[in-house]
Amino acid sequence: TQLLEQSPQFLSIQEGENLTVYCNSSSVFSSLQWYRQEPGEGPVLLVTVVTGGEVKKLKRLTFQFGDARKDSSLHITAAQPGDTGLYLCAGVGSGYALNFGKGTSLLVTP
Amino acid sequence: DVKVTQSSRYLVKRTGEKVFLECVQDMDHENMFWYRQDPGLGLRLIYFSYDVKMKEKGDIPEGYSVSREKKERFSLILESASTNQTSMYLCASSLRQASYTFGSGTRLTVV
Numbered sequence: 001t002q003l004l005e006q007s008p009q010f011l012s013i014q015e016g017e018n019l020t021v022y023c024n025s026s027s028v029f030s031s032l033q034w035y036r037q038e039p040g041e042g043p044v045l046l047v048t049v050v051t052g053g054e055v056k057k058l059k060r061l062t063f064q065f066g067d068a069r070k071d072s073s074l075h076i077t078a079a080q081p082g083d084t085g086l087y088l089c090a091g092v093g094s095g096y097a098l099n100f101g102k103g104t105s106l107l108v109t110p
Numbered sequence: 111d112v113k114v115t116q117s118s119r120y121l122v123k124r125t126g127e128k129v130f131l132e133c134v135q136d137m138d139h140e141n142m143f144w145y146r147q148d149p150g151l152g153l154r155l156i157y158f159s160y161d162v163k164m165k166e167k168g169d170i171p172e173g174y175s176v177s178r179e180k181k182e183r184f185s186l187i188l189e190s191a192s193t194n195q196t197s198m199y200l201c202a203s204s205l206r207q208a209s210y211t212f213g214s215g216t217r218l219t220v221v
Contacts, residue, residue: 033209042114042200042212088153090210096141096160097168098210102152 003027004091006101013108016078021104023089024071029099030092032065032072037086037103079108113137116201116213123220129188131216133201139211141204142184144168144176146197147215153200159184191220 004025013019023032031050035043047056049065049072056063060083062075076083086105090098117132135142143158145168155168157176165176173195177185184203188195196219202210 035210035212040119040215040217042202042215043210044212045209048209096166097143097155097158100145100153102150 004089004099004101006087006089006104008104009102011104011106013079013106015080015108015110017108019076019079019106021074021076021087021106022071023073023101025091026070027091027093028069030069032069032092033090033098034063034072034074035088035090037088039085043086043088076106079106081108081110084108114201114203114211114213116199116216118216119214121216121218123188123191123218125192125220127188127191127220129191129218129220131186131188131199131201131218133184133186133203133213134182135184135203135211136182137203137205137211138181139203139205140181141206142178143202143204143210144174144184144186145200145202146170147200148197156186191218193220196220 007022033048034046037043047063052067052069054065060077064073086103088103089101114135123129144156145153154170159165159178175187199216201213204210
């Protein structure tokens with residue numbers, strides 16, 4: 001199993017603040033995915049990054065894939081309470097199954 | 111809208127019972143997966159299937175089995191439920207190595 005380490009584990013911020021979540025591994029992945037999970041629901045895909053150095057934007061969310069395809073980051077600008085949830089990164093390796101990080105639990109308070 | 115449907119949102123079972131968790135997808139995906147999710151441990155893969163009647167053990171298969179008789183349905187079986195199997199169970203499907211579509215989860219409590 002290829003391990004993915006996410007940091008921080010927990011994050012509690014005020015509405016309007018910026019934040020960055022990190023996803024790191026010693027393994028190379030062919031692509032990396034980010035999911036958001038709301039309480040009581042299954043994770044939902046936010047984005048897939050494929051190319052080393054790639055940057056993708058989804059409204060206030062910016063995703064970056066490291067040049068060596070071993071790490072990724074998620075930056076949220078001007079966080080809103082609706083951004084609250086568990087953010088999971090997942091790497092596509094050589095097998096059928098994704099390797100998931102343990103997640104970053106984000107709480108945005110008004 | 112594509113969907114993965116898990117048969118129950120909440121289940122309470124007694125220790126020693128045989129428990130069936132059902133998952134159905136309508137996307138004609140080859141791959142289906144069962145994970146359990148526990149605080150501090152993240153998502154852990156129990157079993158997956160890449161074709162009808164095919165199954166592969168994940169990281170924590172002990173105490174579980176699976177069945178995939180039809181492409182759209184993947185069942186997780188707890189042979190004899192124990193309290194340490196109390197957890198959130200998530201089913202997912204995917205096309206080859208593409209992204210997952212998850213179900214809403216089944217929160218199982220074993221008493």
